[in-house]
Amino acid sequence: xxxxxxxxxxxxxSKDLKLTKERKAVLQEIFLHKGHLEAEDILHSLxxxxxxxxxxxxxxxxxxLVDSGMVRKVDLGHGHSHYEHVLxxxxxxxxxxxxxxxxxxxxxxEIERSLKQMCKxxxxxxxxxxxxxxxxxxxxx
Amino acid sequence: xxxxxxxxxxxxxSKDLKLTKERKAVLQEIFLHKGHLEAEDILHSLxxxxxxxxxxxxxxxxxxLVDSGMVRKVDLGHGHSHYEHVLxxxxxxxxxxxxxxxxxxxxxxEIERSLKQMCKxxxxxxxxxxxxxxxxxxxxx
DNA sequence: TCCACTATTGCGATTGAATCTCAATCTCAA
DNA sequence: TTGAGATTGAGATTCAATCGCAATAGTGGA
Numbered sequence: 130x131x132x133x134x135x136x137x138x139x140x141x142x143s144k145d146l147k148l149t150k151e152r153k154a155v156l157q158e159i160f161l162h163k164g165h166l167e168a169e170d171i172l173h174s175l176x177x178x179x180x181x182x183x184x185x186x187x188x189x190x191x192x193x194l195v196d197s198g199m200v201r202k203v204d205l206g207h208g209h210s211h212y213e214h215v216l217x218x219x220x221x222x223x224x225x226x227x228x229x230x231x232x233x234x235x236x237x238x239e240i241e242r243s244l245k246q247m248c249k250x251x252x253x254x255x256x257x258x259x260x261x262x263x264x265x266x267x268x269x270x
Numbered sequence: 271x272x273x274x275x276x277x278x279x280x281x282x283x284s285k286d287l288k289l290t291k292e293r294k295a296v297l298q299e300i301f302l303h304k305g306h307l308e309a310e311d312i313l314h315s316l317x318x319x320x321x322x323x324x325x326x327x328x329x330x331x332x333x334x335l336v337d338s339g340m341v342r343k344v345d346l347g348h349g350h351s352h353y354e355h356v357l358x359x360x361x362x363x364x365x366x367x368x369x370x371x372x373x374x375x376x377x378x379x380e381i382e383r384s385l386k387q388m389c390k391x392x393x394x395x396x397x398x399x400x401x402x403x404x405x406x407x408x409x410x411x
Numbered sequence: 412t413c414c415a416c417t418a419t420t421g422c423g424a425t426t427g428a429a430t431c432t433c434a435a436t437c438t439c440a441a
Numbered sequence: 442t443t444g445a446g447a448t449t450g451a452g453a454t455t456c457a458a459t460c461g462c463a464a465t466a467g468t469g470g471a
Contacts, residue, residue: 147467149419168457183421188458204345208429209457224394233392239384244403247378252408253365260401262385267393288438290448309428324450329429349458350428 133160133216140197151182155190159200165211205232206261222260228269274301274357281338292323296331300341306352346373347402363401369410
């Protein structure tokens with residue numbers, strides 16, 4: 130966590146921005162949780178802890194975190210965004226169960242390799258990718 | 271096109287639904303265009319041609335088309351949905367240029383294979399997947 | 412310490428996609 | 442021709458996300 134705060138501070142400084150208590154609270158909230166949060170989750174979590182930050186600030190901070198590369202904005206097929214922190218995680222993809230909504234993370238060297246090769250061939254400079262796999266998990270199939 | 275209408279009719283019949291002129295107009299609009307359309311594009315195209323269909327009907331018909339498997343709903347990172355027809359297309363992924371917005375389609379047997387294998391291993395019953403690759407195209411890199 | 416300047420925040424209004432409601436209209440079989 | 446059910450359109454509504462702007466906080470210099 131200290132690590133995350135340091136990294137974020139560094140990023141903020143590089144942009145002439147400050148680590149305010151609101152920004153810190155959002156950062157902590159997202160790094161405290163494993164997995165995927167919605168902006169609204171963060172807002173409610175903070176409210177519960179009496180640390181407050183407005184909806185606008187939560188969204189603004191999330192944008193900063195995404196821009197810094199510390200957080201990834203992911204689409205799990207719900208029509209709105211989820212966020213997950215990246216520090217210490219390796220890149221992974223998501224399987225989403227259409228029945229129970231469970232999200233299973235997985236990573237696959239093969240896929241990453243194929244993708245890189247494809248981009249090389251197409252002369253496309255890859256910056257990020259996102260793979261969503263929809264279907265039914267072991268328990269729901 | 272006749273082919274598409276037949277397929278859609280068959281699907282509609284199987285659900286005790288009818289091929290109305292509004293549904294037909296939406297179908298034609300999406301099958302006339304190559305590539306990815308937004309719901310709003312379809313609405314405007316129809317307006318221009320004096321065939322009218324309300325926004326609600328466009329969305330409702332798109333849902334039917336997606337459900338029938340003739341159309342795919344894709345996320346190109348714009349925060350709202352795009353639609354592309356599938357008939358006669360093989361499955362493909364999207365590379366999206368962050369500068370010019372160009373969308374490049376590609377397909378990769380390797381990726382498909384890896385994905386299937388991963389699902390087998392996890393006992394996840396795959397129904398669909400979507401891979402978005404973000405970066406810069408040859409002209410913009 | 413005080414002041415002034417700027418960055419930041421929060422509130423509430425706004426946007427924009429998508430969905431819903433419901434009365435009016437259409438379709439088709441009896 | 443009639444009636445039941447399917448379908449449509451207009452406008453209201455929802456919901457995530459963003460914006461505008463006045464109020465506030467934080468910082469550096471006098």
